[in-house]
Amino acid sequence: xxxxxxxxxxxxxxxxxxxxxxxxxxxxxxxxxxxxxxxxxxxxxxxxxxxxxxxxxxxxxxxxxxxxxxxxxxxxxxxxxxxxxxxxxxxxxxxxxxxxxxxxxxxxxxxxxxxxx
Amino acid sequence: xxxxxxxxxxxxxxxxxxxxxxxxxxxxxxxxxxxxxxxxxxxxxxxxxxxxxxxxxxxxxxxxxxxxxxxxxxxxxxxxxxxxxxxxxxxxxxxxxxxxxxxxxxxxxxxxxxxxx
Numbered sequence: 001x002x003x004x005x006x007x008x009x010x011x012x013x014x015x016x017x018x019x020x021x022x023x024x025x026x027x028x029x030x031x032x033x034x035x036x037x038x039x040x041x042x043x044x045x046x047x048x049x050x051x052x053x054x055x056x057x058x059x060x061x062x063x064x065x066x067x068x069x070x071x072x073x074x075x076x077x078x079x080x081x082x083x084x085x086x087x088x089x090x091x092x093x094x095x096x097x098x099x100x101x102x103x104x105x106x107x108x109x110x111x112x113x114x115x116x117x
Numbered sequence: 118x119x120x121x122x123x124x125x126x127x128x129x130x131x132x133x134x135x136x137x138x139x140x141x142x143x144x145x146x147x148x149x150x151x152x153x154x155x156x157x158x159x160x161x162x163x164x165x166x167x168x169x170x171x172x173x174x175x176x177x178x179x180x181x182x183x184x185x186x187x188x189x190x191x192x193x194x195x196x197x198x199x200x201x202x203x204x205x206x207x208x209x210x211x212x213x214x215x216x217x218x219x220x221x222x223x224x225x226x227x228x229x230x231x232x233x234x
Binding site for chain 1: 149151153155159160161162163166176208210212214222223225227228
């Protein structure tokens with residue numbers, strides 16, 4: 001079974017600064033997808049960014065980028081120019097590739113991101 | 118973008134009664150839907166995978182007779198918590214996979230808060 005570990009229960013950053021959230025995972029599969037989800041106080045899950053394991057290039061979405069290190073099984077999220085609206089719980093998640101295994105997502109325990117004005 | 122709705126958003130029921138939660142994909146047909154449970158200040162845990170027209174697949178430790186899942190159409194899956202007890206109180210979130218978007222992204226509903234008294 002796959003596991004996802006987020007070792008930072010809480011992170012705090014000044015507005016406009018950069019913050020990196022850590023995520024490691026364990027799997028024996030070679031093809032899979034990794035995701036970062038944001039869960040604000042409304043509890044609606046919002047997809048921030050996704051990465052296909054077979055792609056070497058790190059995914060980027062505006063101020064959000066990842067550092068995907070497949071050999072190290074590491075998938076960190078960098079948020080640049082932090083904004084007050086970025087404050088939320090952030091979950092790292094793993095999914096097997098289609099046909100490869102479980103279809104559902106395995107989540108880490110989450111990191112609570114606080115933005116200091 | 119793809120929208121998934123859940124109803125009700127909040128429900129309170131007495132111990133021993135059953136409660137049904139609906140999950141609908143509003144603008145796409147979802148052959149696969151997922152049910153997650155989230156306890157306060159914790160992560161999301163996959164309960165079951167629901168496939169249209171077939172029996173749901175439950176994760177280890179989830180009682181299939183207690184959490185009845187029905188996926189009778191391509192846009193609706195229901196979760197019925199039978200003989201609910203206070204320990205079933207939780208936040209239940211569904212998601213649906215849009216096969217038209219490559220099939221790897223899940224769209225989440227807004228969640229249902231269940232309180233059993």
